[in-house]
Amino acid sequence: MDNQILLKVKNYILDYYKKYIPAENIYHNIYHIQQTVEYVMQIGKHCNISDEDMELLLIAAWFHDTGYTSTREGHENKSIKIAKKYLTNINYPSEKINKVCNLISVTEIPQKPKNLLEEIICDADLAHLGTKDFFDQTELLRLEFEKKEKREITDFEWLKLNIDFLTSSKFFTNYAKSEFEPTKMKNILKLQKKYKKKVESRKNQKTRKEKIDIEKKKLSAKSVQAKKSDRGIETMFRNVMRTHVSFSSMADSKANIMISVNTLLLGGIFTILTRQLNVYPNLIIPTFVLVLTSLTTLILSVLVTRPKVSSGTFTREDVENKKVNLLFFGNFFNMNLKDFTLGMNELIDDKEFLYESMIKDFYYLGQVLGKKYKLLRLAYTIFMYGIILSAVLFCIFVFFYESNSVITNIIE
Numbered sequence: 023m024d025n026q027i028l029l030k031v032k033n034y035i036l037d038y039y040k041k042y043i044p045a046e047n048i049y050h051n052i053y054h055i056q057q058t059v060e061y062v063m064q065i066g067k068h069c070n071i072s073d074e075d076m077e078l079l080l081i082a083a084w085f086h087d088t089g090y091t092s093t094r095e096g097h098e099n100k101s102i103k104i105a106k107k108y109l110t111n112i113n114y115p116s117e118k119i120n121k122v123c124n125l126i127s128v129t130e131i132p133q134k135p136k137n138l139l140e141e142i143i144c145d146a147d148l149a150h151l152g153t154k155d156f157f158d159q160t161e162l163l164r165l166e167f168e169k170k171e172k173r174e175i176t177d178f179e180w181l182k183l184n185i186d187f188l189t190s191s192k193f194f195t196n197y198a199k200s201e202f203e204p205t206k207m208k209n210i211l212k213l214q215k216k217y218k219k220k221v222e223s224r225k226n227q228k229t230r231k232e233k234i235d236i237e238k239k240k241l242s243a244k245s246v247q248a249k250k251s252d253r254g255i256e257t258m259f260r261n262v263m264r265t266h267v268s269f270s271s272m273a274d275s276k277a278n279i280m281i282s283v284n285t286l287l288l289g290g291i292f293t294i295l296t297r298q299l300n301v302y303p304n305l306i307i308p309t310f311v312l313v314l315t316s317l318t319t320l321i322l323s324v325l326v327t328r329p330k331v332s333s334g335t336f337t338r339e340d341v342e343n344k345k346v347n348l349l350f351f352g353n354f355f356n357m358n359l360k361d362f363t364l365g366m367n368e369l370i371d372d373k374e375f376l377y378e379s380m381i382k383d384f385y386y387l388g389q390v391l392g393k394k395y396k397l398l399r400l401a402y403t404i405f406m407y408g409i410i411l412s413a414v415l416f417c418i419f420v421f422f423y424e425s426n427s428v429i430t431n432i433i434e
Contacts, residue, residue, distance in 0.1 A: 027114065028080055034108055035084045042091045046169035049162040050090040059083045061146035068197040075139055078118060081105070082125035082143055094170060098130045132190070141194035145202070151188055152202025156209045160184055181217040185210065270387075273394040277326035280401055284320040288313065308415035315408025322401035326394050 039052040062083045066076050082105075089100025102123045109119045125143050128135050133144040150159050164180050188210050193199045291313055 024077060027112070028077065030112060031081050031084050031108075035088065038088060038104075039091070044091065046166060047090065048166045048169070049159065050087055050166065055084060055087060057150065058086065058146050061149040062143060065142050065145055065149070065195055065197055069138060069142060069195055071138070071142070078121050078125060079139060079143055079146075081109070082122045083146060085122070086126045086129050086143070086147065098127050102126050133194075135194055138195070145193050145195050145198035148191055148193075149198065149202055151191060151209065152193070152198075152204070152206035154205065156205075157212075178217075178220045181213055181220060185213050185217060188213065270391055270394070273391065273398055274327050276398055277323040277394075277401070280319055280323035280398075280405065281327075284316040284323070284405070287316045288320070291316070308412050308419055311408065311415055312412040315404060315412060319401045319405040319408070322397050322404070326397045326401070 035055060036052065039055070043051055059080060062079045063076070066079055071079070085101050085105035085108075087097065087101060088104045089097035089102075093100055105122055105126060106119055109122065110116075121139075125139060128140040128144060129147045133148075135141040135144045150156055160180075164175055168175055188206060193203055193206075291309060
């Protein structure tokens with residue numbers, strides 16, 4: 023048995039379920055996979071199978087319900103595709119891959135195993151039917167079905183489905199028959215007793231068990247809704263942050279354009295026009311307006327990109343009183359690692375503090391963006407009207423100068 027391969031498979035499945043499991047998979051989750059793996063080891067050990075066969079069974083157990091993350095009907099075929107793709111990528115022998123795929127396919131209901139290995143994985147997949155945890159797990163499965171089918175399953179209907187399923191299923195290995203069959207029969211008897219009571223009081227009575235089930239469904243629904251709400255809040259914060267950062271980059275980019283243009287413009291004015299002012303004194307006023315426009319625009323653009331840094335420290339009291347925003351570097355860059363770590367742990371443990379810090383972070387970032395865009399708008403406005411005014415003044419003073427020259431020549 024290759025323990026390294028098994029460890030790789032285990033880590034892959036754990037990561038796969040973290041990424042792809044739907045929120046409504048309350049029963050078909052990683053716990054069910056781990057439980058099946060444990061039952062495979064338990065049953066396989068008592069059946070005295072070889073290490074190689076145990077390896078195949080364990081790999082099949084890890085993969086057998088991965089397809090359930092995307093589909094319910096025919097999920098075994100989807101699981102086979104996922105297993106085959108991963109095992110091929112890690113260069114697992116093709117002969118063993120085929121055996122693993124066969125073991126996965128045989129878990130499809132109704133189960134029809136043809137050899138000992140297939141019997142072991144079938145028994146492991148349904149071993150919970152013969153345990154004391156059966157009723158807890160079947161309630162989880164019921165909630166999962168209700169979420170996926172988007173309808174309420176009555177107690178009467180669910181009891182009937184469970185009785186039909188337990189009476190039609192069976193264990194195949196001798197060990198499973200002796201270990202799980204007795205408890206399974208007890209579970210069937212309990213289901214039948216409950217079913218009879220439901221038949222008798224179906225119309226007008228609700229037993230205490232029904233009320234507990236209703237409360238469980240309400241609590242579960244609230245839990246699922248809370249998780250969805252948290253995801254929505256996280257998505258909102260992420261999108262707002264992305265938008266703010268994008269707007270900040272745009273402002274800096276526009277300011278850099280203004281800085282570059284006006285730097286070149288001022289350089290051209292001082293290297294070319296100033297030399298000609300003695301010859302063309304009529305250009306002094308237009309040149310002064312142009313210089314003033316460029317210089318003002320340049321200063322405003324620099325103010326847009328000029329960073330503002332605070333003291334970069336906070337105290338323990340600031341954290342306890344929730345007066346510091348640890349999400350902004352300007353509040354902690356002068357702190358030592360120990361104090362910063364303590365503050366961040368407080369932030370992580372307190373959801374209200376975390377959301378409050380994120381809200382403050384977005385607010386102050388918005389304030390900074392507001393100032394940037396006000397300065398940027400003022401810079402562009404001054405530049406636009408200043409260039410227009412300078413151009414008009416150049417035209418007027420050049421024309422006026424030429425007109426005076428012509429008149430002077432005529433008089434002479």
